[in-house]
Amino acid sequence: MKRRGAIVKLDELAHKVGAKPTFTFASFTTAASTSLSRAQWANLEILPTKQGADAAASLLLDKSGSHYFAARDTDANYLEMSSLDPTNPAPEHEKFIFYRGAGNFPTPLRVTMADNAVSIANTGTERLTHLFLLGLENRVGTFKQIEQLEPGETKTIQMNPSVYSEPMQKLSARLGKNMAESLVSEGLYDREATAMVNTWKDSWFEEDGLRVLYTLPRAWTDRTLPLQINPVPRQLVRVMVGRAEVLTPAREDKLSGTLTKAHAGDSAAVTQLIADFKTLGRFAEPALRLATRKSGTEINQTAWKLFQISAQPQSEFE
Numbered sequence: 001m002k003r004r005g006a007i008v009k010l011d012e013l014a015h016k017v018g019a020k021p022t023f024t025f026a027s028f029t030t031a032a033s034t035s036l037s038r039a040q041w042a043n044l045e046i047l048p049t050k051q052g053a054d055a056a057a058s059l060l061l062d063k064s065g066s067h068y069f070a071a072r073d074t075d076a077n078y079l080e081m082s083s084l085d086p087t088n089p090a091p092e093h094e095k096f097i098f099y100r101g102a103g104n105f106p107t108p109l110r111v112t113m114a115d116n117a118v119s120i121a122n123t124g125t126e127r128l129t130h131l132f133l134l135g136l137e138n139r140v141g142t143f144k145q146i147e148q149l150e151p152g153e154t155k156t157i158q159m160n161p162s163v164y165s166e167p168m169q170k171l172s173a174r175l176g177k178n179m180a181e182s183l184v185s186e187g188l189y190d191r192e193a194t195a196m197v198n199t200w201k202d203s204w205f206e207e208d209g210l211r212v213l214y215t216l217p218r219a220w221t222d223r224t225l226p227l228q229i230n231p232v233p234r235q236l237v238r239v240m241v242g243r244a245e246v247l248t249p250a251r252e253d254k255l256s257g258t259l260t261k262a263h264a265g266d267s268a269a270v271t272q273l274i275a276d277f278k279t280l281g282r283f284a285e286p287a288l289r290l291a292t293r294k295s296g297t298e299i300n301q302t303a304w305k306l307f308q309i310s311a312q313p314q315s316e317f318e
Helices: 047-058 069-071 168-185 190-205 217-225 249-263 266-291 295-312
Strands: 005-011 016-018 022-024 038-040 044-046 079-081 093-094 099-102 109-113 118-120 128-137 140-149 154-158 210-217 237-248
Touching: 022 210, 038 069, 069 190, 069 295, 109 210, 118 140, 128 168, 140 154, 140 168, 168 190, 168 210, 217 237, 249 266, 249 295, 266 295
Parallel strands: 005 237
Antiparallel strands: 005 016, 016 099, 022 038, 044 079, 079 093, 109 118, 118 154, 128 140, 128 210, 210 237
């Protein structure tokens, strides 16, 4: 029976451990106001293989194409958890523990951009490894792999969209293979690594934009997100993957221009802006602040109204 630690994905404003949490302590309001929070899963049972086969029939399914379900494609044992819902007392079954919430802590990677030069700096005290700088635009792109970045080190890489040439599907497959190999080198099993990569493909690998994906040091993970498991497992592996999204000057100008048209009553621009905000996800708010920093009050009000419309939840898994 395998008892493995948490696979964790992190970006600049949120983190996921990855079953819903049994309950959480403290309220996750905004990243700025949350200083200390914790989640706890109690009375979890790791099911033997035979019982797990029976549990598979009770798994919640989703037909919307949610990428989170790719995380089930591992050799992990099934978990059983008592339901806290009095109207539905049946126990819940899953192959992983999932948590999503707001976090308020700095990461040791700083990314800046001037013209087409992207500077990636390690501001921490530990080496960063397996960094991938990915650029995509209009379904073509490129990525650059950096094996390591020493504390205090900065590397500058040219990323000019005019020379992006690799088709998105081919690029996504190649990047996914390289990232999976990196995760295996950090301690994950092959199927674990592949499953995690498959949860990212439709957004991290295939959406237009410029981003850095990287693994964080185990010591940093343990300090930032302490984890306790009782009984103590024989082996605990934690792999944190960071994502830093870069709002390029060109994208900022495009957002600003679309917003100006939307404020003037252009319905197509309104639709486009809402779609852009949804694509940016949790990065939409900082992108909006940058795009409107020189705008007047009325345009700002229009922008925030459309942002609020775009932020309405679509499903439990978004």
